[in-house]
Each structure stands twice: as structure tokens, then as C-alpha cells.
Amino acid sequence: MDWIFDAKTAIENRRSVRSFTSDPVEPEAMSQLVSFIKSVPLPFTHNTEIKFFKAQPTKDMYYTIRSPEDNMAFISDLDPISLGKTGFIGEIAVLKATSLGLSTCWIGTFKKSELLSLSPETLVGVDNPGLNDKSVADRATVCCCPVGYFQEKGLRLYDRLVKTVFSFNRKVLKDLLEEPSLEPKIPEHLMQAIEMGIKSPSAINMQPWRFSFDESFESILIGLPGDFKPFKWAYPNIDIGICASHVYLSLLAQDYNPKVEIFTKNNGVVFRIFPGKKVVKRVFKRKLIKRSRTEINKGKTVATSPTNKLGYNDLRGALRTVIALYPTANPVKFGVGIALRTATALCTKIDPKNKGVMGVVRTAALVYSKLDTKQRGFNKLLITAKTLIPVFKK
Ligand SMILES: Cc1cc2nc3c(=O)[nH]c(=O)nc-3n(C[C@H](O)[C@H](O)[C@H](O)COP(=O)(O)O)c2cc1C
Incomplete structure (x- = not known):
């Protein structure tokens, strides 16, 4: 599978970056990222779109971030399954960008008026009068993502705080298992996949994902907790898709050939991933x-x-x-x-x-x-x- 990059290293290295140099992405890296996004094989069909747009090096686009020149916008249908798929696809693009030495940050709170003036065709949804017709009512630009180069010296107090308080802070495994008593029984390959899943980014670092299994550990399920109430962030299904992409990529990296089923439960998306058999590589x-x-x-x-x-x-x-x-x-x-x-x-x-x-x-x-x-x-x-x-x- 030629498209596979070193996802494990990318997952370990990825951090939400909020300080960018004003340099545009090098043309070679940009063309690799764009062609990857166009051609990456996915384990499901979808109608998510990733659009690139240019921004000014100001804070007009993101509240706390000075935009780099290059940015991505994730456009999605708004039902739980589509949002989950958008999280999955967007995160694969983010990890590919990381593997190319680029910095990124998922942004749910971007300024729609600014996107409208920078790139009208990129702002889909009710906020765009030009595109506001019935066909786009259930579809919107749900997140943006600056793509560029980390500027270490640019870290201000807020950034440093966010970096230390959020970035490395993750819930412990037992709080993420639907049935914590199963922890000692989880097979090694699923354990590794969960460890990668836990490193996923999430809005306000909520980490809304919970892991469960079928009886014989033939599949792993990633979904929202039963009692989950959306709070502050309207699209937690995106976060579930992001986590599912980490689990999926980890299984691929371990030479499994995972299959994915996606369905809804209590109006939230659930990714069920079957690792399948380990592919025996001919030596x-x-x-x-x-x-x-x-x-x-x-x-x-x-x-x-x-x-x-x-x-x-x-x-x-x-x-x-x-x-x-x-x-x-x-x-x-x-x-x-x-x-x-x-x-x-x-x-x-x-x-x-x-x-x-x-x-x-x-x-x-x-x-x-x-x-x-x-x-x-x-x-x-x-x-x-x-x-x-x-x-x-x-
Ligand atoms: C869907 C989504 C939306 C996010 N929105 C914002 C945002 O609006 N502003 C921001 O500064 N960070 C945002 N983040 C980044 C999270 O705060 C970050 O992922 C989390 O704190 C964990 O840190 P890490 O990504 O460095 O591991 C978002 C992340 C996700 C996945």
C-alpha cells in the first residue's frame, strides 16, 4: 500500500500548533499533501470536501491564532455519520501534513465572515448568503485548519498554557473503556490501537470517545458515552471520527487489514473496526x-x-x-x-x-x-x- 505514511510517528509528533511563521507551505510539500488528499483510499464512501484557501497573517480568521498563508477547510454534511467521516478524513490529512514536517491545528471556532471574504466558495452553510439555498442547508464548513511552520519564539503566555495544560493531557484508559474491567483482557494489537486513539486531538480537549468490544474482541467500537450531552461544541461526532482514524491507522501499521462499519447509536456516530487477519508479509x-x-x-x-x-x-x-x-x-x-x-x-x-x-x-x-x-x-x-x-x- 503505497499511500501509507509513517502514521505512528505522525501521531506521536502531532500537536495543535497555534504559532505559525508567515511562510507559505513549500510547493513540494503542498503538492504531496494535495495529491495525497485526492488519492488516499478510504474504508468507506463519503462526500466530505477539503478545500485549501489563502489567508492574511492576521488574527482576522482565527480568534487566537495569527493565520499562516495556507489553510484547509473541512466541508461536511451535518448528519452524525457524515460528521464522523469528516473527522476521520480530516485527521488523515492532518497526520499526512505532520509527516511532511508541517504544523496544523483543528479549529472549530473560526470567523465565518472572514472566510466569506477570503474565499466565498469555501464557506458552505447558512452563513453564506450566496450559497444559502436548500441544497446546502444540511451541509456546512465545519472546521478549518491552518497549515504551515511552527514558530517557537512566537509562543505567548496563552499558547504556552494551552500547550502544557491541554496538549499532553489525556484521560486514563479505564475512564475511556465502556467496561473498565475488560482492561487486562484486551489483546495487544487492540491495546496499541487504543493507545494511538487516545492521542487524538479533540475540541476543547474533551476526548469524548469511549471504546468497547464485541465478546471475542473481533472488533473495537468507538463512540460517544451513553450519557453524552453536547456542551460548547456542536460536532462531537467529528472527534469520534478523528479517534477512529488513529485506531484504524494503528491497525494498518501493525499489518492488519481493518474493515470499518459505521452506524448511529443514540444519535451519535459509532465506528466499528474489525482488524481482520494480520497480513503475513512474504520474507x-x-x-x-x-x-x-x-x-x-x-x-x-x-x-x-x-x-x-x-x-x-x-x-x-x-x-x-x-x-x-x-x-x-x-x-x-x-x-x-x-x-x-x-x-x-x-x-x-x-x-x-x-x-x-x-x-x-x-x-x-x-x-x-x-x-x-x-x-x-x-x-x-x-x-x-x-x-x-x-x-x-x-
Ligand atoms: C474538532 C476540533 C476543533 C478544535 N477547535 C479548536 C479551536 O477552535 N481553537 C483552538 O485553539 N483549538 C482547537 N482544537 C484543538 C484542541 O484544543 C486540541 O486538539 C486539544 O487541546 C488537544 O491538544 P493537541 O491537539 O495538541 O493534542 C480543536 C480540535 C478539534 C479536534
């Missing part, structure tokens, strides 16, 4: 070993050199070592032939008559595999192996 190493053995059996002469006769086991050991060195190599580029040649060279360059040499090489390979990939190379391996030989002789 190239195994394939290569199989092909290599066939190759070895075909012609043992590959293993000889003018000076030293190499035994089959020497070669096999060396080959395994070489393969272990290139666990992530592309099988097309790194063919059996190259593996064989490298292995043979390895055996002849170190002393193949020396018993246990392959053990040394394997140890060297282990040491070597810890090196940064940029530092690697055949000669480095050789040097590592050679320095190890005297140590082993002792």
Missing part, C-alpha cells in the same frame, strides 16, 4: 535461500578459486551470511549470482582453511548488520571479520 530471505540452494547444487565449481578449494558447507555458510547482510535487498537487483560471487569472495579473502571461519564471518555479519546502512559495504564487513578472527583464536 524475501526465504525465497532467496531456496533459489540459491538450487543454484549451488547445479554447479559446485562456482565455489572454487585458483588458490583455495572451498567446500560446499563453506560456501553455504558464506551465502547465508551474505543473505543475512542484505535482508531488505530487492531480489531483482540482488540476484543469486551476486550472492554467490560475494560469498565466494568472502571465503577466499578470509582464510577458508581456518576452521570456524564462517562462524567468525557470521558474527561479523551480526556486528555489521547493526551499522547504519550508509556505512555498509563489502570491505567494511571484511575488516570487521578480520578483526574478529584473533579474538576468536584466543
Whole structure:
């Protein structure tokens, strides 16, 4: 799945930023963000729109934030399911922006009159006389989101307060479970997904989400608490969608293939996510070993050199070592032939008559595999192996 970014890191790094430089988003990052939003595959159909608009570096658009140049607006139908989907989609865009090194902040309290003057087509809903007809009555621009670069020096007292009081402050797990007694039984993969869900942003940091499960933990449900009363914030279903996106992305990152069902309960949206089976990734190493053995059996002469006769086991050991060195190599580029040649060279360059040499090489390979990939190379391996030989002789 090419579209997947490192969502776990993005979730860890994301913070609501309220201090922006006046720089526009770099064109390369902007084009990546825009094309991601257009093409990202989602586990449901929807009619959410994300529109970009430009703003002046003033506080005319957001009450407490000086706008950066670039901003997003999230436009949604106003039924609970659509609002949940908008939260899900908007947060995936926010996390992608984070992964591109950009700062963001969901904003529910933006100035509609200012948006109307900056970009009339972006303000959907009753506040826009031009668009105020029946077809848009149930649809509105529900949130905006500045996108830009964090200006650390710009943090004023309010920002610092918000940063320390809200940003890192989260409810504890037992307060977020519909049935707290289930906590010790939650399977590891769902636990990891919940941990990511808890890090979601929410309006006034309300964290209105509650997690529940079906009997055998085949699915996780994310919804509002049964007794929830909307207070100060009209669209808590957006927050549920945001949290569901974190849970979903975490399961994807753990190699699950999650399926999503969305329904309403007590007029609030519920996301039910089935992790499904873990996708078993084929490990190239195994394939290569199989092909290599066939190759070895075909012609043992590959293993000889003018000076030293190499035994089959020497070669096999060396080959395994070489393969272990290139666990992530592309099988097309790194063919059996190259593996064989490298292995043979390895055996002849170190002393193949020396018993246990392959053990040394394997140890060297282990040491070597810890090196940064940029530092690697055949000669480095050789040097590592050679320095190890005297140590082993002792
Ligand atoms: C739907 C939504 C609306 C929000 N609206 C505002 C807002 O109007 N003004 C603001 O300063 N922050 C707003 N926030 C940001 C929250 O205050 C912030 O997510 C929360 O305090 C947690 O901090 P964090 O995002 O840094 O983890 C909003 C967040 C969400 C999800």
C-alpha cells in the first residue's frame, strides 16, 4: 500500500500548533499533501470536501491564532455519520501534513465572515448568503485548519498554557473503556490501537470517545458515552471520527487489514473496526535461500578459486551470511549470482582453511548488520571479520 505514511510517528509528533511563521507551505510539500488528499483510499464512501484557501497573517480568521498563508477547510454534511467521516478524513490529512514536517491545528471556532471574504466558495452553510439555498442547508464548513511552520519564539503566555495544560493531557484508559474491567483482557494489537486513539486531538480537549468490544474482541467500537450531552461544541461526532482514524491507522501499521462499519447509536456516530487477519508479509530471505540452494547444487565449481578449494558447507555458510547482510535487498537487483560471487569472495579473502571461519564471518555479519546502512559495504564487513578472527583464536 503505497499511500501509507509513517502514521505512528505522525501521531506521536502531532500537536495543535497555534504559532505559525508567515511562510507559505513549500510547493513540494503542498503538492504531496494535495495529491495525497485526492488519492488516499478510504474504508468507506463519503462526500466530505477539503478545500485549501489563502489567508492574511492576521488574527482576522482565527480568534487566537495569527493565520499562516495556507489553510484547509473541512466541508461536511451535518448528519452524525457524515460528521464522523469528516473527522476521520480530516485527521488523515492532518497526520499526512505532520509527516511532511508541517504544523496544523483543528479549529472549530473560526470567523465565518472572514472566510466569506477570503474565499466565498469555501464557506458552505447558512452563513453564506450566496450559497444559502436548500441544497446546502444540511451541509456546512465545519472546521478549518491552518497549515504551515511552527514558530517557537512566537509562543505567548496563552499558547504556552494551552500547550502544557491541554496538549499532553489525556484521560486514563479505564475512564475511556465502556467496561473498565475488560482492561487486562484486551489483546495487544487492540491495546496499541487504543493507545494511538487516545492521542487524538479533540475540541476543547474533551476526548469524548469511549471504546468497547464485541465478546471475542473481533472488533473495537468507538463512540460517544451513553450519557453524552453536547456542551460548547456542536460536532462531537467529528472527534469520534478523528479517534477512529488513529485506531484504524494503528491497525494498518501493525499489518492488519481493518474493515470499518459505521452506524448511529443514540444519535451519535459509532465506528466499528474489525482488524481482520494480520497480513503475513512474504520474507524475501526465504525465497532467496531456496533459489540459491538450487543454484549451488547445479554447479559446485562456482565455489572454487585458483588458490583455495572451498567446500560446499563453506560456501553455504558464506551465502547465508551474505543473505543475512542484505535482508531488505530487492531480489531483482540482488540476484543469486551476486550472492554467490560475494560469498565466494568472502571465503577466499578470509582464510577458508581456518576452521570456524564462517562462524567468525557470521558474527561479523551480526556486528555489521547493526551499522547504519550508509556505512555498509563489502570491505567494511571484511575488516570487521578480520578483526574478529584473533579474538576468536584466543
Ligand atoms: C474538532 C476540533 C476543533 C478544535 N477547535 C479548536 C479551536 O477552535 N481553537 C483552538 O485553539 N483549538 C482547537 N482544537 C484543538 C484542541 O484544543 C486540541 O486538539 C486539544 O487541546 C488537544 O491538544 P493537541 O491537539 O495538541 O493534542 C480543536 C480540535 C478539534 C479536534
